[in-house]
Amino acid sequence: MTNFAPIEFERLWGYLRNHLRDNWNVGRGRKCAQRPMDVLFMLLTTLKHCGKWDVVAGVFKIKPPKFQKMILSFATVLSPYLYERFVVSAADKFTMEALVLGGNAFRNYPSARYTTDVTFQHTNMPSDQMKERSAYYSAKHHLHGYKVEVSVLPNGLAIYCTDHYPGSEADIEVFRKNHKFHLQHLLKTESVMTKDL
Template sequence: MCNFAPVEFERIWDAVEDHVMKHWNVGRGKKSVNAPKDILFMTLAALKHCGSWETASTMFEMDLSPFQKMVKKFVTMLDPCLYQIFVLDEEERSTTRHLTLTGNTFANFPCARYATDVTFQQADRPVGGYNDAKTFFSGKHHLYGLKVEVSVIPTGVAINCTDWEKGSIADISIFRANKQFHTSALQKRPGEDTINDQGPQADRYQNDWAVFVDKGYQGLQDEFRTIQPKKRAARGPPLTADERSESDRISHDRVLVESYFGRLKKLWGVCSHKWVWDRQTYNMFFRMCVALTNFSVRCCPLRREDGEHYLRYEARLIKLDLDIEEAKRLKRQRARDSRRARLELHTRAAIRPANTSSRRSSVGSLTRGDSDVSTDFGS
């Protein structure tokens, strides 16, 4: 019900118990009648099943408004602690030296510290004019939504995630905006200069480790030590066999971050369903899900099924786009059919009086002609 076995849930509670007891139900104001441990369980269940607050509140037979307020307040209190324990502390422990000594480096490129990519989540169209709304529209997915950049080390846990960005922002722009983290995380620490480093651009970036990115980050190699598949130039010759082989080796290592996204989307409905809540709370919910996903990876390492789940998630976004486009097409077709029908009615209404008047005039002329004939005959 909460994605974790009882033993795993107890481990999470042991990690955060001191923080919760120190910061929950303190100060002035009305106190919660539920035990903190029970609220933690409710929160995990809400993150897993939350397509809407009604779904989660019904599971625990609570009214919607009190349940929503309680969970939001609890997440606000717990998010910094979980993110520190399972994300930031992991980044400090998992240095390149530690990963090398424990044999947990990337298979093909041991010189890479982590892999970075951006995940997209559909959201409601923002209220306001077109100029305000279009900044949330992703040209890749053809949907309104939010983007977050996540960096994953070879052990399969994330060591950083950014605040959300609008859907129209390019992935490479998000990377550059997160320059402070990347510069610090990629820098070689004392004692790591003795580690064998024969990877790409080792001569140019002697004091930095590398980072995996995808084809969409072309040009970033001038600012950071990146490892990325080669992109075929527009109208250029096809890639050579060696270039395709090198791209396959890179993709084999970089796929780890996509597997992480698959685990994240599979565990937490709040990160995979359409985001309909307040965007101001998105960062804390997403960070908490990242921290809990790190704990899940520590208990059960990433597998191929996680990557396949992320591919299904991406396919679902594509289907949503196709369904929306089909609905728009049918709407336009109905509008054209309705307009055509109205024009035909107006045309018929305009023709009918003209035909009636012409028939009346012809009947009148025939009547006058008959009277003339009879008069002449009588004379």
């Protein structure tokens, strides 16, 4: 259902177990009856199939409103940890020097540290007034949706992912709004600068 082999799911669960034990189903209020490992599986299934909530909830025999609330609150607990562990840490770990020495430089652009693109994610048309709806309409794609900028290293790891922007936002404007990140991560280190001389 998730396209994860059991060993991959177990490895992912190993990374997340302690974080979820400390942050999921804690505090006051009603507790979730599902085990965190089961909710992780449900989240991955939901992300893969991405259909209507009632269809995915029916697979697990849980009422759709309860299922939606559970998955969204679980994702809210999980996503900052995943971003910090797998995205931000990759930016610090894989310097330009490490990429070149590891044989992971881009073939056509060996001096480029990462590549960046703005991706479009189709969504349903918002139910707001026409003015609010038009902000999410992309004339380029002829669809309503969101745009996200993602920067990826040559070894396939993402080192940056922005918040979403309305679909009508021009790609170049999304790049300009994230100018600070690019300036910070494209600075040459002292060792690289001495080699260039």
